[in-house]
Amino acid sequence: MSVEHVLTTCPYCGTGCYFFLQVVDGRLVGVVPCKTDEISLGRLCIKGYNAHAFVQHPDRLKHPMIRIDGELKPVSWDDALGRFAEELRRIREKHGPDSIAILASAKCTNEDNYLFQKLARAVVGTNNVDHCARLCHASTVTGLLYSFGSGAMTNTVPEFEKADCILVTGSNTLEAHPLIGSRILRALDRGAKVIVIDPRDTPLSRLATIKLNQISGTDIAWINGMIKLIIDEGLYDEDFVNARTEAFEELKEAVKGYNLAKVESITGIPGQMLAEAARVYAKSKKAMVAYAMGVTQHSNGTDLVKALANLSMVTGHIGKESTGLNPLRGQCNVQGACDAGGLPNLFPGYQRVDDKSARAKFEAAWGVRLPEKPGLTLTCAIEEAAAGKLKAMVVFGENVMLSDPDLNHVEEALKKLELLVVADIFPTETIKFAHIVLPAACYAEKDGTFTSTDRAIRVLRKAVDPPGEALPDWQIACDIGRRLGSKGFEFSSSAQIMDEMASVTPIYAGIDHARADNTVLRWPCPAKDHPGTRILHTQKFTKGLGTFAPVHHSPPAEETSEDYPLILTTGRNLFQYHTGTMTRRSPKLEREAPEPYAEVNRADAKRLGVSDGERVMVSSRRGSIALKARVTERIIQGSIFIPFHYAEAAANRLTNAALDPDSKIPEFKVCAVRLEKA
Amino acid sequence: MSDLGKKLASIAFDELGADYLLAMREEHGNVAPVMLARGQDPGEIRLDVPYQLVNILSNIYPWLKDGKVAVVTRRCDEKALEEFFKRELFDPRRILKIGLACSKEQVAKCRCSDPVPAKTHIGEPQKAMEKDELSEKLMAMPPEERLRFWAYQFKKCNKCFACTLTCPVCFCDECILEEKTFVPEPGIPPGMSFHLIRAYHLADKCIECGECERSCPAEIPLLTLRKLLAKDVKEIFGFAPGDRKTVSPLLTVLEEGCNEC
Numbered sequence: 029m030s031v032e033h034v035l036t037t038c039p040y041c042g043t044g045c046y047f048f049l050q051v052v053d054g055r056l057v058g059v060v061p062c063k064t065d066e067i068s069l070g071r072l073c074i075k076g077y078n079a080h081a082f083v084q085h086p087d088r089l090k091h092p093m094i095r096i097d098g099e100l101k102p103v104s105w106d107d108a109l110g111r112f113a114e115e116l117r118r119i120r121e122k123h124g125p126d127s128i129a130i131l132a133s134a135k136c137t138n139e140d141n142y143l144f145q146k147l148a149r150a151v152v153g154t155n156n157v158d159h160c161a162r163l164c165h166a167s168t169v170t171g172l173l174y175s176f177g178s179g180a181m182t183n184t185v186p187e188f189e190k191a192d193c194i195l196v197t198g199s200n201t202l203e204a205h206p207l208i209g210s211r212i213l214r215a216l217d218r219g220a221k222v223i224v225i226d227p228r229d230t231p232l233s234r235l236a237t238i239k240l241n242q243i244s245g246t247d248i249a250w251i252n253g254m255i256k257l258i259i260d261e262g263l264y265d266e267d268f269v270n271a272r273t274e275a276f277e278e279l280k281e282a283v284k285g286y287n288l289a290k291v292e293s294i295t296g297i298p299g300q301m302l303a304e305a306a307r308v309y310a311k312s313k314k315a316m317v318a319y320a321m322g323v324t325q326h327s328n329g330t331d332l333v334k335a336l337a338n339l340s341m342v343t344g345h346i347g348k349e350s351t352g353l354n355p356l357r358g359q360c361n362v363q364g365a366c367d368a369g370g371l372p373n374l375f376p377g378y379q380r381v382d383d384k385s386a387r388a389k390f391e392a393a394w395g396v397r398l399p400e401k402p403g404l405t406l407t408c409a410i411e412e413a414a415a416g417k418l419k420a421m422v423v424f425g426e427n428v429m430l431s432d433p434d435l436n437h438v439e440e441a442l443k444k445l446e447l448l449v450v451a452d453i454f455p456t457e458t459i460k461f462a463h464i465v466l467p468a469a470c471y472a473e474k475d476g477t478f479t480s481t482d483r484a485i486r487v488l489r490k491a492v493d494p495p496g497e498a499l500p501d502w503q504i505a506c507d508i509g510r511r512l513g514s515k516g517f518e519f520s521s522s523a524q525i526m527d528e529m530a531s532v533t534p535i536y537a538g539i540d541h542a543r544a545d546n547t548v549l550r551w552p553c554p555a556k557d558h559p560g561t562r563i564l565h566t567q568k569f570t571k572g573l574g575t576f577a578p579v580h581h582s583p584p585a586e587e588t589s590e591d592y593p594l595i596l597t598t599g600r601n602l603f604q605y606h607t608g609t610m611t612r613r614s615p616k617l618e619r620e621a622p623e624p625y626a627e628v629n630r631a632d633a634k635r636l637g638v639s640d641g642e643r644v645m646v647s648s649r650r651g652s653i654a655l656k657a658r659v660t661e662r663i664i665q666g667s668i669f670i671p672f673h674y675a676e677a678a679a680n681r682l683t684n685a686a687l688d689p690d691s692k693i694p695e696f697k698v699c700a701v702r703l704e705k706a
Numbered sequence: 707m708s709d710l711g712k713k714l715a716s717i718a719f720d721e722l723g724a725d726y727l728l729a730m731r732e733e734h735g736n737v738a739p740v741m742l743a744r745g746q747d748p749g750e751i752r753l754d755v756p757y758q759l760v761n762i763l764s765n766i767y768p769w770l771k772d773g774k775v776a777v778v779t780r781r782c783d784e785k786a787l788e789e790f791f792k793r794e795l796f797d798p799r800r801i802l803k804i805g806l807a808c809s810k811e812q813v814a815k816c817r818c819s820d821p822v823p824a825k826t827h828i829g830e831p832q833k834a835m836e837k838d839e840l841s842e843k844l845m846a847m848p849p850e851e852r853l854r855f856w857a858y859q860f861k862k863c864n865k866c867f868a869c870t871l872t873c874p875v876c877f878c879d880e881c882i883l884e885e886k887t888f889v890p891e892p893g894i895p896p897g898m899s900f901h902l903i904r905a906y907h908l909a910d911k912c913i914e915c916g917e918c919e920r921s922c923p924a925e926i927p928l929l930t931l932r933k934l935l936a937k938d939v940k941e942i943f944g945f946a947p948g949d950r951k952t953v954s955p956l957l958t959v960l961e962e963g964c965n966e967c
């Protein structure tokens with residue numbers, strides 16, 4: 029009889045709460061919060077409490093499978109991986125290494141992801157490696173690299189509760205990052221001012237000190253309006269601007285035209301209210317900005333992120349305790365997947381693949397020549413597959429057939445591939461198109477690390493054995509690496525992989541499993557005796573001087589028309605997570621939010637003759653879905669909201685694949701639709 | 707092995723004759739609940755972090771085929787155990803108590819009026835706290851203001867269900883807080899009914915351990931809410947939970963009713 033409480037990391041959002049998995053004789057029986065954890069403080073959200081529920085679900089993939097005569101048939105690991113290696117080799121010889129793409133995963137560990145990108149670069153010989161960060165925070169990475177030189181949250185989760193002012197935009201924090209929301213509530217209870225700017229009413233905006241609703245896709249206008257007012261009223265931090273930044277004159281010039289009247293006409297935000305919000309933010313001693321996908325998922329997402337960076341620099345609210353610009357990362361390890369190099373233009377630790385010295389370093393470490401041309405992004409890889417140029421895709425733990433924009437198009441692309449290999453924990457929508465399927469271990473079944481949204485290394489500890497023959501992703505990657513003749517995949521534990529990653533990644537140089545086991549380390553952590561870094565940019569910006577970027581409002585890629593008069597914005601709800609593969613198999617979560625719905629403003633509903641709970645058809649230029657209407661005041665007139673979790677009414681059949689030119693992030697937050705009774 | 711660990715192991719295994727010991731210890735730079743079998747090294751035992759061990763035990767108990775478990779029990783845990791025994795959910799012969807007298811600090815945090823276990827094995831018994839400041843402040847308010855206070859508090863709720871999941875005496879198999887009939891709001895926050903139904907449901911069971919309040923990510927003063935209700939139940943019915951022999955005056959109203967809804 030054995031009873032264990034295994035300390036591990038929540039597999040859902042990027043907050044990175046620790047909890048204990050309760051295991052009795054190999055059976056997962058529950059989740060217990062960890063009271064001494066500095067992130068969660070012994071609290072969890074409903075997803076955390078139910079994180080054991082899907083692990084031992086009967087639907088888990090248990091055996092490798094190969095598609096034979098149109099059907100997936102169970103085979104041995106040796107057959108599956110043998111076929112995988114053989115096909116990969118054939119396609120590389122025939123079409124060249126750039127005809128192959130590997131998708132890393134924000135749900136896999138740092139160690140897994142390090143090997144995925146090493147597999148692509150050092151074995152296949154291509155930089156075609158990317159993951160779903162492309163769909164959520166790619167514009168954060170490109171925007172903040174430009175402004176600050178580092179694309180991560182500047183401050184940490186615990187600091188929220190000590191701020192005097194928190195400006196939240198494009199983040200439904202209480203639902204998407206509940207335990208960060210909890211810190212914001214603590215600040216609010218203490219008397220801090222919380223400003224929420226969002227096209228939807230959110231549970232947090234209803235508690236906020238100031239709540240403003242802007243029209244979707246008009247954010248740069250209100251941000252520039254705030255900056256202009258702050259400069260005009262002399263509320264900017266002159267010393268900070270002079271000592272720490274460059275291009276202030278360009279910024280001043282760029283925001284000149286954004287007077288309150290003009291901003292109001294673009295955004296719909298009453299000028300005086302915007303002015304008040306600007307003053308509160310600028311005058312507070314410690315002011316933080318938090319944002320999420322409502323900012324990043326636009327076709328001008330990179331500019332939008334730069335605009336927020338301008339705002340935090342002009343007020344000097346950065347580089348100090350409880351200040352800064354804080355992108356809240358959505359998935360448990362989306363930060364780590366980026367850190368580990370799961371990006372087509374960057375090696376681990378944000379070292380550029382087209383930088384000669386960086387490449388020389390990795391060539392020496394891995395003992396092979398490396399490609400210098402940056403690879404395809406996830407969104408471009410789908411394009412190339414549709415055009416018949418990309419022949420093979422290897423997907424680790426992603427469900428592109430539900431998470432990507434314009435699914436009808438994705439489906440066409442996947443069907444054209446000569447080889448689609450998917451490693452996952454459940455049979456997903458993507459697996460329907462796969463030629464080879466590999467069963468993977470989930471978070472509870474392996475050791476490794478995640479990096480949470482605030483750059484903290486969080487440890488995963490194996491609690492139970494994987495089902496059937498499933499294996500941890502890093503073991504799958506090692507095996508395939510060896511089969512393709514590489515010597516660099518001789519690892520016998522995930523700790524050894526982290527050691528190699530640390531040796532080539534300066535921001536992780538001081539990190540190893542033994543240290544992370546009992547202390548919270550945040551990167552940059554450049555040496556074994558370095559305590560890690562809580563606050564970025566304290567003395568100088570990572571790139572030296574912070575750069576103001578003159579950016580301008582531009583209309584979204586797709587505007588409403590007579591046929592498609594409403595703006596659709598997509599997102600999450602509290603109870604479901606992403607494409608639902610885990611949450612929809614957790615009874616308590618599914619029970620709370622079992623079916624797809626579209627939130628429609630009361631006035632719009634009345635005009636269209638739609639009542640609450642009625643079935644409606646929502647169509648865009650790309651497709652239609654049928655679902656229930658939820659009539660509410662939560663959303664402004666002219667807009668509707670649909671969560672993207674549900675395969676039976678997949679919001680991404682409607683969304684637009686219009687891309688931000690710098691980061692290639694798709695515009696999930698704005699597309700034109702029509703709603704009618706079904 | 708630390709001194710505290712040695713002492714605890716000797717009480718559990720030598721003095722009480724247990725097969726397992728349920729306590730807390732330091733692991734990975736944190737404090738973890740731990741179930742030790744006889745003969746295992748207890749390691750760095752820590753009793754200063756208030757894990758709700760009775761609730762943790764109730765998760766594991768259905769899978770424990772045999773053996774006696776010694777549990778570190780505060781006074782509130784003793785009362786919770788009594789409620790389990792009363793309902794025949796635990797076999798009293800299999801649960802052994804190691805009495806822990808809470809520290810002065812802990813007593814203050816819980817505003818605890820009953821902090822000393824029947825038999826103290828560990829810790830120094832402390833004086834009870836006579837009053838809960840927030841309760842008094844609220845009762846001195848005009849009703850509308852009190853309502854505003856709670857309305858604001860409940861608006862912060864994000865329906866994590868921690869207040870039911872971590873509560874040792876939430877016994878129903880089917881929780882009516884998950885029913886749309888009783889809590890109709892889609893999404894969060896749930897309406898007032900969520901909190902009021904829960905408060906009433908616990909009126910004759912709550913042993914004031916404070917775990918719901920400690921676990922609430924919205925920091926709603928749930929313990930104060932319970933204390934206010936407990937006071938009424940005591941005054942009106944002369945009843946307080948936490949004793950195997952007494953029967954709740956509300957039993958028929960609440961528990962039987964709840965299985966049917």
Ligand code: SF4
Pocket residue numbers: 038039040041042043044045068071072073074075076077205206207208
């Ligand atoms: S807040 Fe995020 S990390 Fe924490 S329990 Fe909830 S889903 Fe998990």
Ligand code: SF4
Pocket residue numbers: 869872873874875876908911912913914915916917918919929932
């Ligand atoms: S204080 Fe809260 S957790 Fe403890 S018994 Fe009462 S209701 Fe349950």
Ligand code: SF4
Pocket residue numbers: 862863864865866867868869870918921922923924925926
């Ligand atoms: S613990 Fe707090 S936030 Fe969670 S459901 Fe209960 S009252 Fe709501």
